[in-house]
Amino acid sequence: MRKCKLDERPRFASDSQEFLDRAVVEKPIPDRRFAVLFDNAEPSLVSDDAYAPYGNFGFPPPPPGRPWIYSNFVQSLDGITTLLGKHASGGEISQSPEDRWLMDLLRAHADGLLMGMNTLLVEQRIRGPESRGIVFQVADPKLRELRDRLGKGRERNIFVTHAVNLDLSRHKVFDGDVVDAAILTSPAGAERLRAQGPHPHVALLAAGEGETFDLPRAIGKLREELGVRYLLCEGGPTLYGSLARADLVDEKFMTVSPIEVGQLVPPEQERLAGEQTTPVLLRPTVFGGPGYTRENLTRWSWLSCRKAGDHQFSRYRRKGRPGTSGQR
Numbered sequence: 001m002r003k004c005k006l007d008e009r010p011r012f013a014s015d016s017q018e019f020l021d022r023a024v025v026e027k028p029i030p031d032r033r034f035a036v037l038f039d040n041a042e043p044s045l046v047s048d049d050a051y052a053p054y055g056n057f058g059f060p061p062p063p064p065g066r067p068w069i070y071s072n073f074v075q076s077l078d079g080i081t082t083l084l085g086k087h088a089s090g091g092e093i094s095q096s097p098e099d100r101w102l103m104d105l106l107r108a109h110a111d112g113l114l115m116g117m118n119t120l121l122v123e124q125r126i127r128g129p130e131s132r133g134i135v136f137q138v139a140d141p142k143l144r145e146l147r148d149r150l151g152k153g154r155e156r157n158i159f160v161t162h163a164v165n166l167d168l169s170r171h172k173v174f175d176g177d178v179v180d181a182a183i184l185t186s187p188a189g190a191e192r193l194r195a196q197g198p199h200p201h202v203a204l205l206a207a208g209e210g211e212t213f214d215l216p217r218a219i220g221k222l223r224e225e226l227g228v229r230y231l232l233c234e235g236g237p238t239l240y241g242s243l244a245r246a247d248l249v250d251e252k253f254m255t256v257s258p259i260e261v262g263q264l265v266p267p268e269q270e271r272l273a274g275e276q277t278t279p280v281l282l283r284p285t286v287f288g289g290p291g292y293t294r295e296n297l298t299r300w301s302w303l304s305c306r307k308a309g310d311h312q313f314s315r316y317r318r319k320g321r322p323g324t325s326g327q328r
């Protein structure tokens, strides 16, 4: 990809129509899996062959007091993130090796990978009653090496939960043999987890009061206590919605998969035990929970766009919204 000096770049792609007009449309080359339609992000921190399939990939410095938070989701053309039922995994929406590879690239740059507890439970349920679930990690060997060269430490999976019924011994991710883990929870949740005995590779970060959980405070503790500077949120929609409402999403990586699935679960789809009591079962979009009014909705700059086959890979950076401090 043509390299340009940082000071030649307009700050954000959508701030500059001229930049969009001049956008370099690149043809895929043999080692590049993504065609770059435009990219106005910061340059990569290091020059490394591992970036070849994607091209440029950099971040700004993190803000004081908390990590830089970037999310990664895949959605259908109609904005759906999961089919629910037996095929609830995000991979069923993605159906793309490039999207899986990009997930690894994003993970390689993260000091921690943040998820809601349901995303772990769904992946475990899909694997059957005997499964102890999965560990979320970088799979591509070249990207694991890149991670080492970037000086990132051991990978860390971080879960948000009230920990009402969570038994740490039932989930492989808390064994500590593959990645470190952390749990963000309320003080009462942390108390329940401590009562389960020592789990040396699981950091418990409590924030709030009693059963009440304080998400922004917990995110601040990730930086203060675990040194997390770049935090990748991989969902699901419930967690993303609460992070977004707390003004805690700086960037979104969004894959649009060329499938259309519909929001209402159709009558012919088998319902799992937990889905049977809901008469109208809706598949979620990226943003779960209460959203915004017209007056306080968020606005985003379109920072880069790539394509691979019929999949679209976009990156957006938060502009801020009325009444907030705006872009951090």
Ligand SMILES: NC(=O)c1ccc[n+]([C@@H]2O[C@H](COP(=O)([O-])OP(=O)(O)OC[C@H]3O[C@@H](n4cnc5c(N)ncnc54)[C@H](OP(=O)(O)O)[C@@H]3O)[C@@H](O)[C@H]2O)c1
Pocket (backbone or CB within 6 Å): 072, 073, 074, 075, 080, 081, 082, 084, 088, 089, 090, 093, 115, 116, 117, 118, 119, 120, 122, 123, 160, 161, 162, 163, 164, 213, 215, 234, 235, 236, 237, 238, 239, 240, 242, 243, 284, 288
């Ligand atoms: N398409 C994609 O890119 C993508 C990405 C991720 C996930 N998904 C799919 O999305 C589905 C899961 O999404 P989801 O919205 O149900 O689950 P989720 O956000 O992964 O997890 C929800 C749970 O996380 C905890 N939680 C989240 N935010 C919290 C907050 N602010 N305070 C306290 N606890 C909080 C709660 O756990 P407790 O109930 O334990 O308190 C809550 O029940 C799965 O089907 C998954 O495969 C798709």
